Amino acid sequence: MKDFIVIFLFLSMFAYEKVSSQIIxxxxxxxxxxxxxxxxxxxxxxxxxxxxxxxxxMSEDFTPGExxxxxxxxxxxxxxxxxxxxxxEFKADDIIxxxxxxxxxxxxxxDESVFxxxxxxxxxxxxxxxxxxxxxxxxQLLLKRNIAFxxxxxxxxxxxxxxxxxxxxxxxxxxxxxNGLPQVITNMKSxxxxxxxxxxxxxxYIKKDKISIKEKDDLIKLVRHYNSL
Numbered sequence: 001m002k003d004f005i006v007i008f009l010f011l012s013m014f015a016y017e018k019v020s021s022q023i024i025x026x027x028x029x030x031x032x033x034x035x036x037x038x039x040x041x042x043x044x045x046x047x048x049x050x051x052x053x054x055x056x057x058m059s060e061d062f063t064p065g066e067x068x069x070x071x072x073x074x075x076x077x078x079x080x081x082x083x084x085x086x087x088x089e090f091k092a093d094d095i096i097x098x099x100x101x102x103x104x105x106x107x108x109x110x111d112e113s114v115f116x117x118x119x120x121x122x123x124x125x126x127x128x129x130x131x132x133x134x135x136x137x138x139x140q141l142l143l144k145r146n147i148a149f150x151x152x153x154x155x156x157x158x159x160x161x162x163x164x165x166x167x168x169x170x171x172x173x174x175x176x177x178x179n180g181l182p183q184v185i186t187n188m189k190s191x192x193x194x195x196x197x198x199x200x201x202x203x204x205y206i207k208k209d210k211i212s213i214k215e216k217d218d219l220i221k222l223v224r225h226y227n228s229l
Contacts, residue, residue: 054166056084062091065110079110084147135220137227142174
């Protein structure tokens with residue numbers, strides 16, 4: 001497995017010539033040149049996945065993507081999402097990099113999926129997470145993908161042994177208002193409580209359209225309807 005290089009996006013340290021409301025498009029080479037490199041760091045998730053069954057990735061392949069920063073810089077690069085490590089990776093000159101300061105990013109687009117990074121606290125170094133944006137607006141519908149590491153299991157009567165492995169867990173949906181902390185959707189009651197401002201309209205819509213919180217398309221329809229009220 002090729003070595004990783006951690007990329008620190010201290011973008012505010014660099015002087016760009018800006019035009020108000022103008023988006024500046026840069027290539028992957030610019031992204032490499034304008035970031036601060038730090039080599040030789042050891043992280044648990046950097047260990048080779050070759051001895052572990054399963055994949056940590058949403059897709060193994062790097063696909064065309066975009067990284068849009070708070071400095072209105074748009075970088076175009078081949079990207080992929082490491083769900084297990086919760087990292088956005090990009091590839092340049094056959095070296096794999098990942099974004100180590102994701103709070104400087106507005107959003108990342110990989111193929112048709114858009115990801116935003118949300119910190120769970122006010123402190124600058126507070127750990128956050130990537131969420132896939134399914135529906136935008138005053139109320140946003142977010143999706144959190146999950147992969148878990150499961151340790152090897154010895155053989156049991158009528159059961160074969162299992163190796164160390166990575167397995168997909170259930171996706172988790174969230175609602176978010178005004179860039180606040182995402183509110184997890186656990187059941188229909190939690191949805192109605194979160195959308196209580198329009199509780200009467202929402203209850204009628206859920207009943208009329210037979211909305212299920214287990215169906216992604218239903219949740220998208222529900223949030224889109226709420227945002228239209």
